[in-house]
Amino acid sequence: DADVTQTPRNRITKTGKRIMLECSQTKGHDRMYWYRQDPGLGLRLIYYSFDVKDINKGEISDGYSVSRQAQAKFSLSLESAIPNQTALYFCATSDPTGDYGYTFGSGTRLTIV
Amino acid sequence: QKEVEQDPGPLSVPEGAIVSLNCTYSNSAFQYFMWYRQYSRKGPELLMYTYSSGNKEDGRFTAQVDKSSKYISLFIRDSQPSDSATYLCAMDRGSNYQLIWGAGTKLIIKP
Secondary structure, three states: OOOEEEEOOEEEEOOOOOEEEEEEEOOOOOEEEEEEEEOOOEEEEEEEEEEOOEEEEOOOOOOEEEEEEEOOEEEEEEOOOOHHHOEEEEEEEEOOOOOOOOEEOOOEEEEEO | OOOEEOOOOOEEEEOOOOEEEEEEEOOOOOOEEEEEEEOOOOOOEEEEEEEOOEEEEEOOEEEEEEOOOOEEEEEEOOOOHHHOEEEEEEEEOOOOOOOEEOOOEEEEEEO
16 A cells, blocks of 8 residues: 555546545654645645644645544645646655655646536 | 746656756755655655755765755766656755745656
8 A cells, every 4th residue: 555645546526616635644654745736836835734733824725725634644625626726736744853755645636627 | 936946848868868957946044955756647756855065876866955056956877768757856944844846857768
């Protein structure tokens, strides 16, 4: 099994729908992140969490919300999806006592039509 | 102006060539510099990281940081078709949570 698992891998949904992307990890890391990746813009941080009780907004949190259900689970929700949220979404984990080796999931390709 | 600039490419070179990938940055507070490799339909994976200035070598890969010029490089020797991927630079002030990413350079190694 992958260290960081994201579901679904692909999703096409309509404008205005609520959608949840899920992430689970077996790394045992406390820190988890949600990023989106757009061509030419690189990775941009949406939300991050240092532990179950700690949730922080990132660079582009508007239109998104998150839930940290357990150390191993971190989900991202789009309350009312809009077309410019079409992107590749990545969940990642890190260990602040280790190197800078963020472990990424394989991503969710989300298309809003 | 972006904090980190990286040429998106694509950069196409023949197998066996030496590849040079680069990023420039504007924030002198950055202390940690990383290179990630991302294959198609996969998440990025850490290749190398360096602290402050200097060189670091790992097999065919060498990472170089020049803080005076705010410029970092990744060199790949004896490039292989399996090195074809997008390479992203990332940097941090030391917090390990607010990485600033380059847009990535797509590298193509032709057999």
